[in-house]
Amino acid sequence: MKEAYNPQEVERKWQYIWSEKRVYEVTEDHNKEKYYVLEMFPYPSGRIHMGHVRNYTIGDVIARYKRTLGFNVLHPIGWDAFGLPAENAAIERGVHPAKWTYENIAQMKAQLKRLGFSYDWDREITTSDPNYYKWEQMAFTRMFDRGLAYKRSSVVNWCPSCETVLANEQVEAGGCWRCKSSVTQRELEGWFFKITDYTEQLLDGCERLKDGWPERVLTMQRNWIGKSTGAEIGFPLEETIEGVRSLRIFTTRPDTVFGVTFVCIAPEHPTSERIVKGKPQEKEALQFIQRINRQSNVERVAEGVKKEGVFTGAYCINPFSAERIPIYIANFVLMEYGTGVIMCVPAHDQRDFEFAKEYCLHIKVVIQPEGDVINPDDMKCAYEDVGTMVNSGEFSGLPSEIGKKKVIEYAETRGLGKRQINYRLRDWGISRQRYWGAPIPIIYCGKCGTLAVPDNELPVELPMDVEFTGKGGSPLAKIERFVNTKCHKCGGDARRETDTMDTFVESSWYFLRYTSPDFEKGMLDGVRGKYWLPVDQYIGGIEHAILHLLYARFYTKVLRDLGMCDLDEPFINLLTQGMVIKDGAKMSKSLGNIVDPDDMIAKYGSDTVRIFMLFASPVERDLDWSDEGIEGAYRFLNRVWRLVYEVMKKIEDFKGVKPNITLISDTARDLLIKVHKTIKKVTEDLERFRFNTGVAAIMELLNAVSRSQSNGNDEKAVLREAIETIVRLLYPFAPHIAEEQWESLGHEETLVDKPWIEWDREIVGSTAVIVVLQVNGKVRSQVFMDPDTTEEEMKQAAFSDERVKSYISGKEIKKVVVVPKKLVNIVV
RNA sequence: GCCCGGGUGGCGGAAUUGGUAGACGCAUUGGACUUAAAAUCCAAUGGGCCGUAAGGUCCGUGCCGGUUCGAGUCCGGCCCCGGGCACCA
Secondary structure, three states, rough: OOOOOOOHHHHHHHHHHHHHHHOOOOOOOOOOOOEEEEEEOOOOOOOHHHHHHHHHHHHHHHHHHHOOOOOEEOOOOOEEOOOOOHHHHHHOOOOOHHHHHHHHHHHHHHHHHHOOOOOHHHOOOOOOOOHHHHHHHHHEEEHOOOOOEEEEEEEEEEOOOOOEEEEEEEEEOOOEEOOOOEEEEEEEEEEOOHHHHHHHHHHHHHOOOOOOOOOOHHHHHHHOOOEEEEEEEEHHHHHHHHEEEEEEEOOOHHHHHHHHHHEEEOOOOHHHHOOOEEEEEEHHHHHHHHHHHHHOHHHOOOOOOOOOOEEEEEEOOOOOOOOOOEEEOOOOOOOOOOOEEEOOOOOOHHHHHHHHHOOOOOOOEEEOOOOOOHHHOOOOOOOOOOOOOOOOOOOOOHHHHHHHHHHHHHHHHHOOOOOOEOOOOOOOOOOEEEOOOEEOEEEEEEEEEEOOOOOHHHHOOOOOOOOOOOOOOOOOOHHHHHHEEEOOOOOOOEOOOOEOOOOHHHHHOOOHHHHOOOOOOOOHHHHHHHHHHHEEEEEEEHHHHHHHHHHHHHHHHHHHOOOOOOOOOOOOEEEEEEEEEEEEEEEEOOOOOOOOOHHHHHOOOHHHHHHHHHHOOOOOOOOOOOOOHHHHHHHHHHHHHHHHHHHHHHHHOOOOOOOOOOOOHHHHHHHHHHHHHHHHHHHHHOOOOOHHHHHHHHHHHHHHHHHHOOOOOHHHHHHHHHHHHHHHHHOOOOOOHHHHHHHHHHOOOOHHOOOOOOHHHHHHHHHOEEEEEEEEOOOEEEEOOOOOOOHHHHHHHHOOHHHHHHHHHHOOOOOOEEEEOOOEEEEO
């Protein structure tokens, strides 16, 4: 063994040994319980960053620990290889997206290997591989057959200069993120997945995931789905206009229906234009509609945008109150939600209130708060809370919560409307007018219509010789060899779909593919899938709380319904780790505060990087990178190294020697107790992913060992046990140095497969406990006691304590509180 | 505006169910080793007051109040920071 710790040498050695012995390659073993631990796979951007390192380190600790517990651990990794950056690189630098992507993967793979993660590299997946997306295309065709994938037109962000669709995230301050030109709204045909068919299932699932997922992620998903219960009510028009007889509205406050003083329609609603036909207000209204429709979504919903609208000249009738209600077209009404028409109750809805004030519309109070009377004339804002219904015909006097139900019942019996549930969640638009993605396997035949590509023609491969200009829309659309095809049904000329799929589709099922990455008959091998699935522990950043995790849950349910897997929820337990920040800000190029993992590995080794990341902060919280902090982690591992080196000679002959606890000195016994308490502590911390305190406990044990004296034989045996314990406890956190030290200590087996160390219950349990003696709740003394000292004995001990005596002498004892193993409190 | 997190030393953070607040690490200071430095090792380190000293004593977990023998932890009311959603009727 060398005197100096050389992490690079040690790490290279053990990475080689692990890989030679193929220790991480697993197959189904029905004699063992399986454990599937998964970290969110990376986008191959070129470099591993600290966020990845943190994510994968957490996963690796869990994987290694579970393995020592005897689980058959599946711990795979792969690449989320499709996506925009590759295509941008092609446009800007003329590198083919495939070349760019595969070079990045090679580089990042080498980085991950240097970090020593326990991946089964045999299962590596690259989503841009036709052997991968082939199955995704096949699933698409099945979804198409069932109407779960469909085409429709929708309004999208459009950059007229780049001639392409922009995602909402790609619109910055109303302009294109790349060329800055003003973004417009445009109707465009595209493909959608019918996630709205699964809203209730996705909501139910949130209940079932309660024990394994962070509450806030579930809350975010529930909010995103946005279920709201209310009523749909028809408001008949005063006179039929252009064939329109009535307006259907959606409200969550049917109890306020008597307070309606106007109705508003979304400008883009087809009825808007029809309803103003022939009215004196027609010209003004049409101008308004045009102006609003020209605005981008971003402009329209930007903060501080004023509510505005125009009167249509038309009226409808409130079916409850029979009042004549003016109809407006207003910018704050959304076409995509509900019916695109709303009933407006300015007294009890803040938005309606603001609109009414702007256009001097009548305000009618129909809910009175308890113990108060509100008056329309002095209202400064709407009263949106519950109360008692007033001015509401036969419903007056009812509490509003009951009124809600009664109004719906009334509407249903008279055919005025019905109970209705609306969701915020919309269908998932998966079309991208982009090259670097999985082609949507659809052809358009003049005779046979829209057809799914048959299985025997899959995959629809991405053509490789393509020009990237960044202009003129989808690159695929310009490749005639690709676009022009024959219809498999009639043999006639047909055109291929040129949209590719959103990359979130690939990440919606990669965890399934890992179970059988070589399977050639479908997405996954049912037999192997049944053994490994679901994922027992998923780990990733909170930034995916909604999109990725919701899509993956949805897609899994779809595949289940298509008979491709037998799974309701893909991830049983979810751990969301915090970000890695530096100087209080997220690491970024523009701030110049990036710390490169490679530099750190070169300087300290990956074990040190791992220890620092695990120790510096609890996993769920943000981690502040500290250059001094990592020095501390390095110092710790150096101390471990030196300790083993220095005492090696002394303890050499005590391998496997059990110290006789009755023969050792008090200090040696204290150390032995500390050893076993530490094993207990670290084990419990590993179980609950509290790695920061787990590492701290090992540090404490190291401090205790450094301080201890050991001259007699039994003491040396204790010392050896303590050192071996440190090394073994360290293994999941810093595996390379642990393996090396274990070998130095004369062991031939490797820690990677050695069962986890257990604590001696007797040693831990028999320890004297410190009992705190309080007077009036203030600590005045402390004494050692046997853990099974009776309460009466504890009391006696307290009263005979000199210091306690000085505080209670001459005073009246009012009460004595005794907590076994903890404290005695005397109240005077 | 709504919904989540979170406020503990100079800093990152500990404190299973209410029971010694500040584990562990960083930084700082002093000391040892050294010709010297680095590295390493040892010690001190929340604040105030009393004491030459050993020590004693009071205050202290964002703020105000409450429950309790006892509150960082529970309850009520506020303040600040971070994140998510946001004209969703």
